[in-house]
Amino acid sequence: MPDAADRPSLDAPPRPAAERPKEVFRIVARAEEHGHRARAGVLSTAHGDIRTPGFVPLATKATVRGMLPSEIRDLGYDIVLGNTFHLMLSPGAEHIRERGGLHRFMGWDGPIITDSGGFQVFSMGHGTVADEIKGRTKGKGLRGHGRIDAIEEHGVRFRSHIDGSKQVLSPERSMEVQAALGTDLAVVFDECTPFNVDREYTARSTERTHRWLERCLTFHEQHAPDWQLVYGIVQGGVYQDLRVEATELVASSRVDAVAIGGSLGEHKDQMNEVVGWATAALGGAHEKKPRHLLGIGEIDDLVRGVEQGIDTFDCAMPTRLGRHGMALVPEPEKRWRVDLNQARWKTSDEPICEGCPCPACAHGFTRAYLRYLVHTKELLGMRLLTEHNLAFVSRVMQRLRQSIIDGRLTEEAAAIRGGVMP
Numbered sequence: 001m002p003d004a005a006d007r008p009s010l011d012a013p014p015r016p017a018a019e020r021p022k023e024v025f026r027i028v029a030r031a032e033e034h035g036h037r038a039r040a041g042v043l044s045t046a047h048g049d050i051r052t053p054g055f056v057p058l059a060t061k062a063t064v065r066g067m068l069p070s071e072i073r074d075l076g077y078d079i080v081l082g083n084t085f086h087l088m089l090s091p092g093a094e095h096i097r098e099r100g101g102l103h104r105f106m107g108w109d110g111p112i113i114t115d116s117g118g119f120q121v122f123s124m125g126h127g128t129v130a131d132e133i134k135g136r137t138k139g140k141g142l143r144g145h146g147r148i149d150a151i152e153e154h155g156v157r158f159r160s161h162i163d164g165s166k167q168v169l170s171p172e173r174s175m176e177v178q179a180a181l182g183t184d185l186a187v188v189f190d191e192c193t194p195f196n197v198d199r200e201y202t203a204r205s206t207e208r209t210h211r212w213l214e215r216c217l218t219f220h221e222q223h224a225p226d227w228q229l230v231y232g233i234v235q236g237g238v239y240q241d242l243r244v245e246a247t248e249l250v251a252s253s254r255v256d257a258v259a260i261g262g263s264l265g266e267h268k269d270q271m272n273e274v275v276g277w278a279t280a281a282l283g284g285a286h287e288k289k290p291r292h293l294l295g296i297g298e299i300d301d302l303v304r305g306v307e308q309g310i311d312t313f314d315c316a317m318p319t320r321l322g323r324h325g326m327a328l329v330p331e332p333e334k335r336w337r338v339d340l341n342q343a344r345w346k347t348s349d350e351p352i353c354e355g356c357p358c359p360a361c362a363h364g365f366t367r368a369y370l371r372y373l374v375h376t377k378e379l380l381g382m383r384l385l386t387e388h389n390l391a392f393v394s395r396v397m398q399r400l401r402q403s404i405i406d407g408r409l410t411e412e413a414a415a416i417r418g419g420v421m422p
């Protein structure tokens, strides 16, 4: 934790020029028992190190909603994720660049990853089962008059959901936006295939993603700061040969790291299988490339993902649940959550979570009080639940990481799955 004096303030001068790390990813320990591919490592960026396995909270619109950057740090997080699609529409990538880049604009001096905008722009065209697995609500993400006009080889033409203006998101534009934001980790622009498409469609779409990968890398090499690292995205749907081929191709390209995206199937077993195909193909010569799993973050998925060798995860789950009155609790049979909207908590003197060291619980707030705050839509309720949920996920990840280092991942994974308080 940096001293208060080291934190950026709104009138601090811009940071000195960032530098590309000498070593992007260092593996510090492995857990290979029971066929696990788990590893603990350190992912280095121009704005600092990320301990892995690790979770990345969403700062979609340049803020982890309701939370100060220092609070995110204090909860144990090294990195946040900004959203290319949303930030390019409002307030605009060039506007943020003129304000000194996204780090300075939002007052977060640690590592930032931006996604490519591919998922959001393609979501306007199709609701997918992946949305459900990933906890996204169909049709509610982009209200208003947003829609796709055309998906072409050049890119995607669409209307902004904010003002209806005509927009284009292409490989070059996505990388241009991410370069303007000045984030540490950029993600290439891909075609995000829906779940319910056949192998033929998936194969053609995956090939386009690979042509776009090459365009992204070429643009990035010519225009982005050299310290900005790049994630390629593995598509290929639920087809093993396509996934393995895509993984090989992406990992062998000039990317610094690999993200697994697209449709991961219609249920968790299928998702685990698909992720396993990719991480198996990422061993050997590719093992030094960090692996990110896009949009996944349920507690059991985090445990399984770590076992499979995923290094980082991002997901709206902890923060969005918090804003909707749901708290994470160590109860696997209830999907690790309790709904504080329910009237049954009206007279409950229990804390959110017995034994939880987070500031919200340590203060002694009761479920009755939280239920009241949620019911009356008081800001404090959203804030406390967001803080508690982020603390919960952070501790799960810290325990998993430490257990890999200590050689006891199997026991730790079983304990978390069994409902231990993290």
Ligand SMILES: [Zn+2]
Binding pocket: 352, 353, 356, 357, 358, 359, 360, 361, 362, 388, 391
């Ligand atoms: Zn708590």
